[in-house]
Amino acid sequence: xxxxxxxxxxxxxRAKNTMNIMLTNVLDAATGGLSYYLFGFGFAFGRTESGxxxxxxxxxxxxxxxxSASANMDYSFFLFQWAFAIAAAGITSGSIAERTxxxxxLIYSFFLTGFVYPVVSHWLWSVDGWxxxxxxxxxxxxxxxxxxxxxGVVHMVGGIAxxxxxxxxxxxxxxxxxxxxxxxxxxHSATLVVLGTFLLWFGWYGFNPGSFLKISVRYADPFKGxxxxxxxxxxxxxxxxxxxxVTTLFGKRILSGHWNVLDVCNGLLGGFAAITAGCAVxxxxxxxxxxxxxxxxxxxxxxxxxxxxxxxxxxxxxxxGGCGAWGLLFVGLFANQNYVxxxxxxxxxxxxxxxLGGGGKLLAAQVIETLxxxxxxxxxxxxxxxxxxxxxxxxISPEDELHGMDLTRHGGFAYYxxxxxxxxxxxxxxxxxxxxxxxxxxxxx
Numbered sequence: 001x002x003x004x005x006x007x008x009x010x011x012x013x014r015a016k017n018t019m020n021i022m023l024t025n026v027l028d029a030a031t032g033g034l035s036y037y038l039f040g041f042g043f044a045f046g047r048t049e050s051g052x053x054x055x056x057x058x059x060x061x062x063x064x065x066x067x068s069a070s071a072n073m074d075y076s077f078f079l080f081q082w083a084f085a086i087a088a089a090g091i092t093s094g095s096i097a098e099r100t101x102x103x104x105x106l107i108y109s110f111f112l113t114g115f116v117y118p119v120v121s122h123w124l125w126s127v128d129g130w131x132x133x134x135x136x137x138x139x140x141x142x143x144x145x146x147x148x149x150x151x152g153v154v155h156m157v158g159g160i161a162x163x164x165x166x167x168x169x170x171x172x173x174x175x176x177x178x179x180x181x182x183x184x185x186x187x188h189s190a191t192l193v194v195l196g197t198f199l200l201w202f203g204w205y206g207f208n209p210g211s212f213l214k215i216s217v218r219y220a221d222p223f224k225g226x227x228x229x230x231x232x233x234x235x236x237x238x239x240x241x242x243x244x245x246v247t248t249l250f251g252k253r254i255l256s257g258h259w260n261v262l263d264v265c266n267g268l269l270g271g272f273a274a275i276t277a278g279c280a281v282x283x284x285x286x287x288x289x290x291x292x293x294x295x296x297x298x299x300x301x302x303x304x305x306x307x308x309x310x311x312x313x314x315x316x317x318x319x320x321g322g323c324g325a326w327g328l329l330f331v332g333l334f335a336n337q338n339y340v341x342x343x344x345x346x347x348x349x350x351x352x353x354x355x356l357g358g359g360g361k362l363l364a365a366q367v368i369e370t371l372x373x374x375x376x377x378x379x380x381x382x383x384x385x386x387x388x389x390x391x392x393x394x395x396i397s398p399e400d401e402l403h404g405m406d407l408t409r410h411g412g413f414a415y416y417x418x419x420x421x422x423x424x425x426x427x428x429x430x431x432x433x434x435x436x437x438x439x440x441x442x443x444x445x
Contacts (some may be wrong), residue, residue, distance in 0.1 A: 212226045302315055
């Protein structure tokens, strides 16, 4: 999935910032790996035999005492959870692309994966978390909040963090003209966007079905087991994304008059982000509803963003934050009681989807999850971006932004072009205009 994020981001920015955005994606994984190893995993899942508090873990820092038989954790579990942590950081990098100082990426990535994200994952995915549906007892409203693979934990966290970063930085130069009219700064490669989308689509089958962790677990019906849930989860994931993509295709055709592959790609990803919370506990038919609504959520939020001059080059805040929030509420409406029982090992009647006769308890838990994640990321990442802004560590200079960070910060462009006219008679290669350092702000795209 990190490769998918890298390709998606690279294609969505202008050519002059390609090296920069790819480097940030690489370092999201590398910096996030160190941060999650040192602090994040302990905050997320650290517990002793006597238990833990519901807000934050405080054990297993630096993987001390891992593997742990009492906690039922080993190195593979850490590696799997690290992949989720760096996905959240990768989402945020898209929102603040093309105008952010490199040091800011390092600081926010370390903080997000080492502290902000792990606390949320502890709430939802640790057996001690106060919101967790996996708690053995004292579950919130008798149901807990169901976020199976991270519509809230991953996508809302990354999307809201990106929202505050982009909001505090402001739009890119040229995104809106002197009269406030929108000027679309198009990414340089639809090919990379499509490639990144397919890589992410493939990776989602690891995130969503893979979140069962174990496949050889039988249910009461001997024909069924976690293998049934894994297969169903893959199907609901596919249907939600596909429905969202097709809905976006026709929706944007009606709104803009074009068949736009870039919009379809973002629609697909919005559907995947939305279904991630409920992929294991909803019927395939319900996932189609999830994808259909997520497409309109994304298109509506994009319209609002443009109206209020909010500039997110990858629509990451709208896509991951907005569609992720819808995905949490969707679970409270459409969760199937049988699937909830099988996935979370419950016996007897249990709160499930409001529209399926399950009462309002699960929906209430989902609303609370949505609100507390938004609040937590706001009070942690918002001040961080404000501090970086205060000390002039957040946004690059106007000159660097106009010339492009590949040239001014990373030693040269990602693409080099030479043809026959670039050779002197003596055979010496001459740099093309794209390789030459510009003399003014208008000599480069």
